[in-house]
Amino acid sequence: MGKxxxxxxxxxxxxxxxxxxxxxxxxxxxxxxxxPSERMSDDMIANKRAEMGLDDPILTQFANYMRxxxxxxxxxxxxxxxxxxxxxxxxxTCISNSxxxxxxxxxxxxxxxxxxxxxxxxxxxxxxxxFCTVLSIIGVCVPSYVFLIFxxxxxxxxxxxxxxxxxxxxxxxxxxxPSLSLSLFTLSTIARFTRNEMVEVxxxxxxxxxxxxxxxxxxxxxxxxxxxxxxxIVTVLAPLIVDLLTGxxxxxxxxxxxxxxxxxxxxxxxxxxxxNYVLALGILYSALYIGIMLLLDILxxxxxxxxxxxxKAGDA
Amino acid sequence: MSEKIPGLNQTDSKTILxxxxxxISFRTSAGIIHAIRGVNLDLCKGETVAIxxxxxxxxxVTMKAVMGLLDSNATVNSGEILYTYTDAQGxxxxxxxxxxxxxxxxxxxxxxxxAMVFQDPMTxxxxxxxxxxxxxxxxxxxxxxxxxxxxxxxxxxxxxxxxPDAEKRFKNYPHQLSGGMRQRVVIAIxxxxxxxxxxxxxxxxxxxxxxxxxxxxxxxxxxxxxxLSVVYITHDLGVVAKVADYVDVMYAGRxxxxxxxxxxxxxxxxxxxxxxxxxxxxxxxxxxxLYSIPGSPPNLLREPKGDAFAARxxxxxxxxxxxxxxxxxxxxxxxxxxxxLHPDAPKVDMPPELRARLERARKEAEKYL
Numbered sequence: 001m002g003k004x005x006x007x008x009x010x011x012x013x014x015x016x017x018x019x020x021x022x023x024x025x026x027x028x029x030x031x032x033x034x035x036p037s038e039r040m041s042d043d044m045i046a047n048k049r050a051e052m053g054l055d056d057p058i059l060t061q062f063a064n065y066m067r068x069x070x071x072x073x074x075x076x077x078x079x080x081x082x083x084x085x086x087x088x089x090x091x092x093t094c095i096s097n098s099x100x101x102x103x104x105x106x107x108x109x110x111x112x113x114x115x116x117x118x119x120x121x122x123x124x125x126x127x128x129x130x131f132c133t134v135l136s137i138i139g140v141c142v143p144s145y146v147f148l149i150f151x152x153x154x155x156x157x158x159x160x161x162x163x164x165x166x167x168x169x170x171x172x173x174x175x176x177x178p179s180l181s182l183s184l185f186t187l188s189t190i191a192r193f194t195r196n197e198m199v200e201v202x203x204x205x206x207x208x209x210x211x212x213x214x215x216x217x218x219x220x221x222x223x224x225x226x227x228x229x230x231x232x233i234v235t236v237l238a239p240l241i242v243d244l245l246t247g248x249x250x251x252x253x254x255x256x257x258x259x260x261x262x263x264x265x266x267x268x269x270x271x272x273x274x275x276n277y278v279l280a281l282g283i284l285y286s287a288l289y290i291g292i293m294l295l296l297d298i299l300x301x302x303x304x305x306x307x308x309x310x311x312k313a314g315d316a
Numbered sequence: 317m318s319e320k321i322p323g324l325n326q327t328d329s330k331t332i333l334x335x336x337x338x339x340i341s342f343r344t345s346a347g348i349i350h351a352i353r354g355v356n357l358d359l360c361k362g363e364t365v366a367i368x369x370x371x372x373x374x375x376x377v378t379m380k381a382v383m384g385l386l387d388s389n390a391t392v393n394s395g396e397i398l399y400t401y402t403d404a405q406g407x408x409x410x411x412x413x414x415x416x417x418x419x420x421x422x423x424x425x426x427x428x429x430x431a432m433v434f435q436d437p438m439t440x441x442x443x444x445x446x447x448x449x450x451x452x453x454x455x456x457x458x459x460x461x462x463x464x465x466x467x468x469x470x471x472x473x474x475x476x477x478x479x480p481d482a483e484k485r486f487k488n489y490p491h492q493l494s495g496g497m498r499q500r501v502v503i504a505i506x507x508x509x510x511x512x513x514x515x516x517x518x519x520x521x522x523x524x525x526x527x528x529x530x531x532x533x534x535x536x537x538x539x540x541x542x543x544l545s546v547v548y549i550t551h552d553l554g555v556v557a558k559v560a561d562y563v564d565v566m567y568a569g570r571x572x573x574x575x576x577x578x579x580x581x582x583x584x585x586x587x588x589x590x591x592x593x594x595x596x597x598x599x600x601x602x603x604x605x606l607y608s609i610p611g612s613p614p615n616l617l618r619e620p621k622g623d624a625f626a627a628r629x630x631x632x633x634x635x636x637x638x639x640x641x642x643x644x645x646x647x648x649x650x651x652x653x654x655x656x657l658h659p660d661a662p663k664v665d666m667p668p669e670l671r672a673r674l675e676r677a678r679k680e681a682e683k684y685l
Contacts, residue, residue, distance in 0.1 A: 125388070205440040212383055212434075213454045213505060214427035216419055223453070227444050305444055305489040 109186030117194025139188025
């Protein structure tokens with residue numbers, strides 16, 4: 001197991017390094033530049049470029065960037081956005097907002113999704129199964145921002161209970177509506193997946209054998225069904241989590257949350273493309289994705305002995 | 317009481333499982349399939365019964381009914397499955413398994429009294445649990461053993477089913493074992509709570525030919541040691557010849573011929589049994605083609621009219637189209653459901669090539685007796 005984890009961590013770090021380099025190149029190649037040309041003269045731009053080291057050879061630029069990033073954890077300053085404020089400062093607020101709302105959404109989505117899926121599987125073919133299936137299809141089809149507007153309308157406007165916009169001071173309270181709407185897709189996906197996996201496992205030969213042994217009801221589900229159904233669920237969980245942590249773009253915009261989704265849009269569509277912000281966010285997204293994949297890979301290994309233990313087959 | 321029911325052998329050994337007039341149908345999207353149409357079957361203590369038939373003849377369904385493992389779309393229309401056992405006070409108790417609730421069945425019958433070995437060992441073990449745990453599960457459940465005792469017994473079972481290095485294997489996961497080894501583990505699981513009856517559903521079909529014989533020998537050896545009654549479900553007549561005392565031939569949800577193993581192999585009366593025996597590969601034959609029964613089993617979505625086998629039977633008579641044949645008695649233990657046995661029927665014997673072949677087999681068998 002230790003070797004398995006070490007190997008995974010090594011691969012993850014290498015992947016991240018390669019991605020960082022590619023991102024660095026791509027940002028430089030991208031059409032457009034960080035300076036609003038209509039408000040700056042050519043001389044000013046040339047000065048600025050020299051000051052930011054944009055005229056150095058690309059490998060030198062990369063080496064400088066990596067040195068700052070690795071040894072000081074510093075993403076540098078924005079090249080056009082929030083001029084003069086270190087990216088780290090801006091990023092930390094945005095990350096904390098996005099992560100807390102996204103994390104809450106993951107928690108709600110996963111727990112309710114599992115509950116719904118298990119309920120459906122245990123009542124296979126009956127009313128509850130159909131009901132859960134319809135619910136989860138609606139959940140997959142309705143975009144989260146539509147659900148957000150719906151919640152906003154009914155629970156902030158008609159019944160003024162929750163705040164209408166995000167309020168940093170009342171964090172938890174004002175996270176309810178965006179978290180709920182964000183969790184909808186995850187919830188439905190997990191519910192459908194759980195239901196199908198459980199049903200498949202319940203039809204498997206080894207569950208038949210467990211029944212033949214005399215297991216039934218809750219202990220049968222706990223001991224033989226759940227763990228086996230959980231393994232594939234873990235796999236779909238990874239991209240869903242990353243999506244929630246990073247992809248709350250529209251919801252963040254509508255609900256006025258200062259999050260990384262909103263920051264990304266601003267960095268690209270501002271007066272100039274902000275090289276450092278785009279790069280920082282790109283690296284952050286990749287690191288998140290790789291980190292979560294790594295975590296789930298390890299979880300996968302814990303759940304599934306076929307990955308953890310490799311053994312020789314004996315002869316009969 | 318069993319004397320009056322046709323199709324049951326009248327030996328004086330104690331029956332422990334009596335299936336009476338079992339009738340099961342399945343609801344499917346295509347309609348209702350009447351899969352089991354009045355099956356009677358007896359299993360006596362210490363004996364081995366083999367149920368033979370093509371895929372879909374209902375042999376597995378019959379035994380799944382005994383285990384309470386029928387799929388949720390199955391309905392038992394009628395019948396009884398009477399199981400006789402000795403309870404903790406030493407009294408003989410007979411219960412109808414079909415009347416028991418699932419919970420009751422799991423708690424009191426499955427595993428500890430009637431256990432089952434499944435067809436495919438590659439899929440019948442839980443991939444996420446060590447084999448030791450899977451073997452001990454039944455003991456915790458039924459015998460409330462403590463961990464140490466259960467572990468000792470599990471190791472003993474692993475040795476009994478012929479797994480070398482039991483201590484090491486105990487902590488292995490199923491994927492670390494080969495098919496034959498896994499089937500041994502499945503057998504160990506079945507034996508874990510000391511059952512009376514072992515149902516083996518095609519226990520060697522998914523295995524390598526070289527392993528098949530060893531697994532059969534293992535089951536026979538354990539049967540002797542633990543005084544088990546065994547039911548084999550199989551389509552392999554080679555297996556039947558090797559292990560069975562009595563044979564039930566099933567076709568389209570009914571038992572069409574029943575007898576002891578010699579009667580079925582050397583004096584078969586039903587044309588379907590003739591077909592099955594002719595379809596066995598044989599090295600000494602002059603014919604260079606392998607015989608197969610023409611056609612395929614009837615679709616039980618529609619109730620067959622007359623004898624279900626008539627369409628594939630080259631000895632079929634006019635009455636086969638009209639009425640289903642009852643079981644005619646051939647000997648105290650031998651019955652067959654074919655109109656050919658009716659006193660008014662023309663005298664028809666099995667095909668001469670089959671007769672010759674069975675004679676050869678008999679001579680071969682006598683050499684070893």
